[in-house]
Every structure is written in structure tokens, then in C-alpha cells.
Amino acid sequence: MIAGPTILEAVNLGGQTVRLTLAGGKIAAIVPMPGAATQTILPLPVEPHVHLDKAGTIGRCRPDAPGLFGAIEAMARDKANWTAEDLRTRIAAGMEEAWASGCRAIRSHLDWNEPEVPLAWHVASEVAQDWADRMPLIRSSLSGIDVLGHPEIGPAIAAHVARDGQVLGAFIYRHDDLAARIALVFDLAEKHGLMLDFHVDEGLEVEATGLDLILAETIRRGMGDRVLCGHACSLSIRPDAPRVIDAMGRAGMALTVMPTTNLYLQDMTPGRTPRLRGLAPAQELRAAGVPVLFGTDNVRDPFYPMGLHDPLESLRLAALSAHLPPGDWVEAITAAPARALGLSPQRLVVGEPADFVLLPAPDVLAALARPGVPRRVFRRGQLQP
Incomplete structure (x- = not known):
């Protein structure tokens, strides 16, 4: 019938x-x-930024120190538990949760801080094959810029990412020799035709200006539609933020705002109520023509011990924390991330x-x-x- x-x-x-x-x-x-x-x-929403390799670990992995770097240290300790079975179970659970929320596609960052291909990359690739006819799982490598920008390590990572047809990514926060390392990463992206996705300036220090160097390379090479940045928390306190935001708008480079993780980790001091929200200035960015995306980021891990893989919940929290009329910002979880991830808007x-x-x-x-x-x-x- x-x-x-x-x-x-x-x-x-x-x-x-x-x-x-x-x-x-x-x-x-x-x-x-x-x-x-x-x-x-x-x-259907598009999820531009999650960490499926980390998700669901908070029950066994609690930070000893506050803030971003306390979470990083806790996560590093937990990697002793990252067997193939453990990773597959947690990554698949995150995919199921995103699917139930209505996601059309999802990009997950996967830690890669050694020359060898990490187990999480292999497992996520297998899960992606399992989901290929339902919801694409786009993988982005996530290496410290000191690793990806190393002339003896970065090229091998980029070559493998290119063979898999995925995305090259780096974490940048006040590293040494940033300009040269970022330039090398852009060289690798150009050589292999890769998209780039940076975690950048995830802290509340005016000296955190890695975004400026990424922006300069993006403009110089005309790669605005291939570069996505996430976090940029320091933009919320930098006196020169209007200049940077204006240049981003002209470059065509998108930015992902992470309401949950940045509200949770930024300005975190034990025994003291936070004064700063730590969010990139979404309203000013969009007004300057910058495509603004909302990402779920971390879910039930040391970086954010609660949450769901659900872009509508990200929109809800963004509306609360950034004083946004949510009906006017639906594009930040639909068309804007679709374009930034190389998909056609629905x-x-x-x-x-x-x-x-x-x-x-x-x-x-x-x-x-x-x-x-x-x-x-x-x-x-x-x-x-």
C-alpha cells in the first residue's frame, strides 16, 4: 500500500x-x-563543533585544577582508558544523541598530538562509515600548533587527513613562534586542498591574539571560505576587538561560539563567582558580516560536565547568555554551519x-x-x- x-x-x-x-x-x-x-x-540543524572522543567521560575523569588547562590535564590522564571499545561506545552514543536531536551533519574534533595516527581517528572513521547513509560525521584533526606546525610532524598529519578527505585543525593559545607555525599549517592546507578549523584564543587574556595571525594568513591567501575558527574568547575583552571583527567580516571567515564550555571554563576561580562570560561577541561579529555558528563543543567531560549533543540547546543557551532573540539566530545552527562545513544550506x-x-x-x-x-x-x- x-x-x-x-x-x-x-x-x-x-x-x-x-x-x-x-x-x-x-x-x-x-x-x-x-x-x-x-x-x-x-x-535540520548542523553541528559544527563537538569532541566525540572526549564525550561521556566525566564519571571517571574529574579535573584537579580549574579552567581550561585543568580540563586538558584531566583529559590527558583519562586517555589510558581509550581502548577501541571505549571509544566506539562513546562516539556512537554521541552520534545517536545528535541524530535524535535532528542533526543533519556533525563535525567532531579528534585529538592528534603524536606523529602516529591516533586510535580515536581510526575508530571515528569506522563509526563514520556506519553512519554514512544517515548523518555525515566529518572529522577534524586537533593538534597543538606546536605539533601541527612542526616541520617534521605536521606534513605527515596533513597527508593522512587529506587521504581520508577530512579537515585539518589546531589548538592555538599563546604558543611560541606562532607566526611561522601558523604559516606552515596554511601551507599544508594549500598543498592538500584542505579546510582548516582552529581552536584559538580560548582564554581571557588580551595577549591571546592568535586569531590575528590566522586572519592575516587567511586574507593573504584568499582562503576565507575554507577557514573556521572557534572560541576566540579574548575578543570579549580586547580593546582592539572592533578592528579584528571588521577584518574578519571582510575576509569571509566564520567563527563558532561555544556557549556551554566557554561559560563554564572561563573566569573560573575556586571560591569566587565569575565576573566574565567568556563568549566571543556574537552580535558584533554578525553585524560586521562574520558568519556566526553555535557549537555544542564538549558534552559530559572535564571541559563541560553536563549537556547534550543538541544544537537547539546551544541556541537556547546562546540566547540567554548573549541576549539574543532566538528566532533571529536560527541560521547559526542551520545555514551558517552548513556553509562553513562545505554543505549546501537546506x-x-x-x-x-x-x-x-x-x-x-x-x-x-x-x-x-x-x-x-x-x-x-x-x-x-x-x-x-
Whole structure:
């Protein structure tokens, strides 16, 4: 028996109340309706920044020291537990959670701080194959810039990443010889045709200016559409931030803001309530033409001991912490990360695949009003179980 069309009534689609007809896995008709909407549809979100190799470790791995570097030390100790089975279980669980939230695609950073290919990279590649027909798992290597920018180590990492068709990434925070190391990483990206994804300036020190060096290389080489930066927390306190933000807008380089992890780790001092939020200035960045993305980042690990792999929850927390009207920032979890990851933005128009998230609320603000955003996910016109 051939199933008939699915009809959704009183749907808020881009601010207009419509009747939506789904047939053959596509949007068959969109007809305006009178009256107020009772439910809202959004494109499937795209997750631009997570750490599936670290996720789910908080139960066995607690930091001894506060802040980012305390979390890094704790995570390094936990790597003794990273067997193939452990990694596969945790990475697959993160994928299932992202799938249930409605994700269309996901990019995960994977630690790579030795010349050899890490076990987590191999395991994540296997999980990616398992998920290839459902949700792409894009992998980005994550090496300290002292490792990736080393002339005897970086080329081998870049060559392997290129063979796998993935993304080259580095962590940068006030390292020595930054200009030369960043230039080498850009050389490797140009040689192999790779996209770049940097963790940069993840701290509240005005001297953290690695973003400036990345920006200079991006502009010099015309690579704005291939470079994504994340964090840039120091922009929130740098007196010269307007100059940097303006240059980013002209370069076409996107930036991922991480509400959970940066709110949690920045300005962390035991026995003292934090005064600073540690978020990159999302409003000013977007006003300057910088594509702003919201990333989930860490989930239930030493960097952030709570959370879900759920971009809608990232939007919810970004709206709270950065004073944003959430309905105006949906693009930060949909079209903007799609473009930054090299995917085509999804269009909810007649003839396109019926892939979307259906929220039981008249608008995005109402949908995000309570924790644990309820939703129904449609893929190819079918309700996801």
C-alpha cells in the first residue's frame, strides 16, 4: 500500500502560517493559512563543533585544577582508558544523541598530538562509515600548533587527513613562534586542498591574539571560505576587538561560539563567582558580516560536565547568555554551519526534501522557553522513530 500525503496544519514557516503537504519524501505544497500558528518548523540543524572522543567521560575523569588547562590535564590522564571499545561506545552514543536531536551533519574534533595516527581517528572513521547513509560525521584533526606546525610532524598529519578527505585543525593559545607555525599549517592546507578549523584564543587574556595571525594568513591567501575558527574568547575583552571583527567580516571567515564550555571554563576561580562570560561577541561579529555558528563543543567531560549533543540547546543557551532573540539566530545552527562545513544550506520550499524539525510551539522563542526542547524530526517526509 502506498501511503498518502502527510498534511501539517497551522505551521509557522519563516514567520508565515501555512499548511504543509508532504509526499514522496518531499515538500509537495505550501499553502498560506489564516490564523495563528501552533507549531514551527526549522531546517535540520548542523553541528559544527563537538569532541566525540572526549564525550561521556566525566564519571571517571574529574579535573584537579580549574579552567581550561585543568580540563586538558584531566583529559590527558583519562586517555589510558581509550581502548577501541571505549571509544566506539562513546562516539556512537554521541552520534545517536545528535541524530535524535535532528542533526543533519556533525563535525567532531579528534585529538592528534603524536606523529602516529591516533586510535580515536581510526575508530571515528569506522563509526563514520556506519553512519554514512544517515548523518555525515566529518572529522577534524586537533593538534597543538606546536605539533601541527612542526616541520617534521605536521606534513605527515596533513597527508593522512587529506587521504581520508577530512579537515585539518589546531589548538592555538599563546604558543611560541606562532607566526611561522601558523604559516606552515596554511601551507599544508594549500598543498592538500584542505579546510582548516582552529581552536584559538580560548582564554581571557588580551595577549591571546592568535586569531590575528590566522586572519592575516587567511586574507593573504584568499582562503576565507575554507577557514573556521572557534572560541576566540579574548575578543570579549580586547580593546582592539572592533578592528579584528571588521577584518574578519571582510575576509569571509566564520567563527563558532561555544556557549556551554566557554561559560563554564572561563573566569573560573575556586571560591569566587565569575565576573566574565567568556563568549566571543556574537552580535558584533554578525553585524560586521562574520558568519556566526553555535557549537555544542564538549558534552559530559572535564571541559563541560553536563549537556547534550543538541544544537537547539546551544541556541537556547546562546540566547540567554548573549541576549539574543532566538528566532533571529536560527541560521547559526542551520545555514551558517552548513556553509562553513562545505554543505549546501537546506531550503524548506516545494520540491525539496521534507527534512525538518517540527516544534510544538507557535515560534522559536516559545519552543525554547523550557529546558529539554520537545520536537519531532522528519527525514524524507517520514517521522523519525
